Amino acid sequence: MNVNGAVAEGFEPVREAFARNFETLGDRGAAVAVYRDGHKVVDLWGGAKNVDDDADGAAPWEHGTAQIVRSATKGVAAAALLLLNQRGELDLDAPVGEYWPEFKAAGKERTRVWQLLAHRAGVPALDRPLTPAEALDPVLGAEAVAAQAPVWEPGTDHGYHAQTYSWLTGELVRRVTGRGIGAWVADEIAGPAGADLWLGLPAAEAARAGRVGKIEPPADPRGLKTRPKRAVADAYADPDSLTCRAFAAITPMPDENDPAYRAAALPASNGIATAEGLARFYASLIGEVDGGTRLFTPETVELARGERSAGPDRVLVVPTRFGLGYMLHGAASPLLSPTSFGHPGRGGALGFADPASGIAFGYVTNGFRKSVTADPRAQALVRAVQGAIAA
Structure with a gap:
């Protein structure tokens, strides 16, 4: 190779x-x-x-x-809401319904904006999943989430909002700015940072994006192909579990190579980026890039990586840690150090920043595996970075 x-x-x-x-x-x-x-x-x-x-x-x-990065997109969506807060346009402690009145339905009137980012909103699944065609319509998705009754009282617990995070974040950006989140990210994040990443792939860039698919890890006597814990395996095997329902909020799973899917903006799952673009985005959150743009103030960095959820995850089953829209370093999602914040993409991709070392990291792949938060390929690269900066 x-x-x-x-x-x-x-x-x-x-x-x-x-x-x-x-x-x-x-x-x-x-x-x-x-x-x-x-x-x-x-x-x-x-x-x-x-x-x-x-x-x-x-x-x-x-x-x-460039390649689709699945849930690594969530880190970009979180940056949009945090930047709006940094600019004084969005209050993270305000009720979501203050900006999005329809969201008050079905017992969600007290849900705070920060709780959406920390996966505490209680709406990780939909009673009626959306079809792929419906999911690409941001209005239909937002209406479905607004009408949905929470699984738990918002704010009292946490569970990964695998798909519904798209409409929770996207609709808030639209209500506050009047623009779709894809266009807002292009103008306010990707453009200023000089990062090749898109929420809604433009036709002019479509030829740069490769096709993705699934690959199986090689059989290896050293244990590279590991079995999940029984509780995790049972949750993914049970179609009625909250785990399956959360990931199946769009059913069937969209064709990720479909041009129409790639051209839409689903900020939970369908961002497309180069590895360099993903790393540059995270570099711009924690400092000036090449002597130029910095997106987050130091105060916003601390907001992003401050722990808001920790412990057993109602959806992922294993213990997880979240700041405001970002996974934090821990057993479920090992990053570089305790100061790291970022987001993996199910099956491979990973992006994060580590303020303590000044490191920003991006990995993208076209071969997705069953791993959700700790792909062994990305982890091997993270360990190599650790070794390099330690030396």
């Missing part, structure tokens, strides 16, 4: 780990980028652009190839 790109002196272990992902962990096509103190120190890519390409004559992954 040819690994393309460059690493700064001292970050050679990241290149080695990236190559091993193809050799031993079954990666098909992928890229990783790392910034430190606002400057790029890792920019690597390799493999095939499309997971279903034959080995011979496959379209190669190029610098600038």
Whole structure:
């Protein structure tokens, strides 16, 4: 496997780990980028652009190839709400209904904006799942969530809002700004940060995005193919469990290679980014990038990564930790250090920032696996970064 790109002196272990992902962990096509103190120190890519390409004559992954990042999109959506708060346009402690009156229905009138971001709103599932076509209509999605009765009293517990996070965050941005979240992110986040990421892939950029698919981890005597804990396996096997219902809020699962799906804005699940764009986005949250843009003030960084939810997750079953829209470093989602905040994408992608070390990280892949929060390929790269900065 040819690994393309460059690493700064001292970050050679990241290149080695990236190559091993193809050799031993079954990666098909992928890229990783790392910034430190606002400057790029890792920019690597390799493999095939499309997971279903034959080995011979496959379209190669190029610098600038983008991929869908699934729930890693949630970190971008969270940044939109936090920036609106930073600008004084959105009060995180206010009731959601102050901005979105219809949301007060069915016992949700006391739900606070911050509780949406911390997965405490109590609406991770819908009584009637949306079809893929319905899900792409932001009005229908918002109406469904607004009418939904909560599973638990909002604010009293937490559980991952896997799909409904799209309409919770997207509708708030629309109500506050009058713009769709895709356009707002393009103008206020991706553009100023110079980051190649999109919530709603423009037709002009469609050729850059490769096809995605599923891959199975290789059988390996060292235990690379591990079994989930019994409680987790049972939750995903039971179609009536809250776990299954949360992930099935859109049923059936949309075709992630469909141009119409990619052109829509579902901020829980369908962002498309390059690894460099994802890392640059996180770098811009914690400092100036290349001497230029910084998006978050230090106070907003502390808001983002301050723990708001911790313990057994009603949806993911395992213990999770959340700040305001971001997963925090922990057993379920290991990041770089206790100061890290970011978000994985189910099956592979990962983006995060670590204020203590000045590191910002982005990994994207076209081969999704069953892992939800701690993909072994991304984790191997994180460990390599840890080793590089420790040395």
